[in-house]
Amino acid sequence: MPSSGRNALKRLIVTADDFGLALEVNEAVETAHTSGVLSAASLMVAGPAAADAVARARRMPRLRVGLHLALVDGPAQLTRRDAPDLVDGDGRLRTDLARFGWEIAVRPAVRRQVRAEIEAQFKAFRATGLPLDHVNAHKHYHLHPVIAQEMLSIGRAYGVKGVRVPIEPSRVLAAVEPGGKPSPAWIMAPWAILLARKLRRIGMWSPDAVFGLTWSGQMTTARVAALINRLPVGCSEIYMHPAVRGGFPFSAPDYLYADELAALTAAETAVAARSGDIVLGGYADFLPTA
Numbered sequence: 001m002p003s004s005g006r007n008a009l010k011r012l013i014v015t016a017d018d019f020g021l022a023l024e025v026n027e028a029v030e031t032a033h034t035s036g037v038l039s040a041a042s043l044m045v046a047g048p049a050a051a052d053a054v055a056r057a058r059r060m061p062r063l064r065v066g067l068h069l070a071l072v073d074g075p076a077q078l079t080r081r082d083a084p085d086l087v088d089g090d091g092r093l094r095t096d097l098a099r100f101g102w103e104i105a106v107r108p109a110v111r112r113q114v115r116a117e118i119e120a121q122f123k124a125f126r127a128t129g130l131p132l133d134h135v136n137a138h139k140h141y142h143l144h145p146v147i148a149q150e151m152l153s154i155g156r157a158y159g160v161k162g163v164r165v166p167i168e169p170s171r172v173l174a175a176v177e178p179g180g181k182p183s184p185a186w187i188m189a190p191w192a193i194l195l196a197r198k199l200r201r202i203g204m205w206s207p208d209a210v211f212g213l214t215w216s217g218q219m220t221t222a223r224v225a226a227l228i229n230r231l232p233v234g235c236s237e238i239y240m241h242p243a244v245r246g247g248f249p250f251s252a253p254d255y256l257y258a259d260e261l262a263a264l265t266a267a268e269t270a271v272a273a274r275s276g277d278i279v280l281g282g283y284a285d286f287l288p289t290a
Contacts, residue, residue, distance in 0.1 A: 010278045011235040011286045012228065013207060014264070015040040015164075017068055017138075018241055020047035020054075021075075022248035025241075028261040030056050032242050033063045036265035037273040040282040042068035042136055042239075045124040046075040046091075048249065054128045064282020066134030066162070067125045069118060069151060071141050072097050074250055077120040083113040097139065104146050115150050122158045134283040136164035136239075140213075143191035152202065162283030164239070165196045165206040168213045169232060176226040183214040205287055208234035217241055217255030221263040228272035235286050240264065 016029045019041040026049050032038035043053055043065050057065050070076070073095045076087040085103065086093055094100045103110045125132060135155055136142060142151050143166070152160070168185040185192075199206055211227050212219060219240045227238060242264055243257035251257070263269055273280055 010231045010233060011207075012231060012273060012278050012280050013040050013064075013235070013237040013282055013286070014038050014273070014280065015042060015066075015237055015239040016242050016264075017042045017136075017239055018044055018047070019057075019065070019068065020044045020050035020052075021250055022047070022243065023049045023052060024243040024245050024248050024257070025049070026053045026056055027244050028242035028257070028264075029053070029063075030060065031244075032261060032264035033060055037269055037280060038063070038242075038264050039280050040064040040066065040133060042066050042134070043125065043128075043130075044068045044070050044074060044138070045121050045128075046070060046077040048075065050124075054130065057128075057130055064133035064284055065130050066132060066136065066283065067121060069121055069135060069137040069142060071114060071117060071137060071147065072100060072139055074138050076117060077124055078113075078117050083117055085110045086113050086117055097141070101141075101144050104144060111146060111150075114147065115154070118147075118150050118154050122154055126158060131284070132159050134162040134164065135160050140166050140188060143188055143195060145191070145194065148195050148198065152198065152204065156202075160204065161287055162205050163195070163199055164210060164237060165192050165199065166210045166213050167192050167196065168211055169209050172209070172211070172227065172230050172232060173214055175230050176223060181214070185213050188213075205283070207237040207283075207286075208232065209236040210239065211236065212239040217252055217257075217260070219260050219263055220256065221259075221266040221269060224263040225266065225268040225272045228269065228278070231278065 242261035
C-alpha cells in the first residue's frame with residue numbers, strides 16, 4: 001500500500017485487459033501477477049472463461065480487479081432476444097463501431113439496449129463478490145458521450161470510483177522511441193478530455209497518464225521497461241493484453257500476446273517497476289483521500 005508521502009512518488013498501475021476472455025489470458029494474468037509486475041486486471045464478465053478468472057482472482061487477493069465493459073467486438077451478457085440491435089445469434093456484440101456509435105446517438109431503442117447491457121455487466125461483476133477496483137471499456141468505447149453517461153450513472157450505484165481515461169503523453173513515447181510512429185491518441189483526445197472533465201465534476205478519479213494505446217498489442221519488454229523508467233510525475237497506468245498464446249476466440253491476429261506476458265515478467269521490467277521512486281498498485285490504492 002502507498003505511504004502517506006505518496007504524492008511525492010510516481011504511482012503506477014499495470015493492468016491486463018480482457019481477463020476472462022479465454023483461459024490463455026487468465027493463465028497469463030495469474031503468472032504476470034504472481035511472478036511479475038501486474039497489479040490489476042479488467043474482467044470481461046461475459047467472457048467464456050470469466051468463471052475461471054474469478055476463481056483465480058480469489059486466489060490472488062492483492063490483484064485489483066475492475067470491470068472491462070464490453071459493448072463491441074466481444075461476448076455479450078444479454079441475449080439477442082433482449083438486445084437485438086447489439087447482439088447476434090451467437091451472442092457476439094457488434095463490430096461496426098462507427099455505425100453503432102451513430103445509432104446509439106440517434107436511436108432511443110438502441111440506447112435502451114446499451115443501458116440494459118451495461119447494467120447487466122455491472123450486476124454480473126457484483127455477483128462475483130470481488131471488490132470493484134475500476135471500470136473501463138473494450139476498445140475505449142466508453143469515450144462515446146452517451147455510453148460514458150450511462151456507464152457513470154449506472155456505475156455510481158455499484159461503487160465506481162476510478163475510470164480509465166486514455167490520455168497518452170506523446171513526449172514520453174517520443175523519448176522511448178524517437179522517430180516512432182505517431183500516436184493515434186489525438187483522434188480520441190477530445191472525447192478523453194471531455195470524459196476527464198466529467199469525472200472531475202462528479203468526484204470520480206482517473207490516472208494522470210495512460211500508456212498502451214499507441215503500441216496496443218505490441219507492448220514488448222523494451223517498451224514497457226523504457227516507459228516505466230520515464231514515467232511522468234503523478235499516477236500512470238500501463239495497460240496490456242497478455243496471454244500465453246494467441247489464436248483463441250476474439251483474439252486479435254496481430255497482437256503479440258506472449259511477448260506482452262514476457263514483458264510483464266522480465267527482470268528489467270521488475271527492476272524498473274520496483275525502483276525507489278515508484279509505488280505499484282491498483283486504482284483503489286491511489287484514490288484521493290478526503
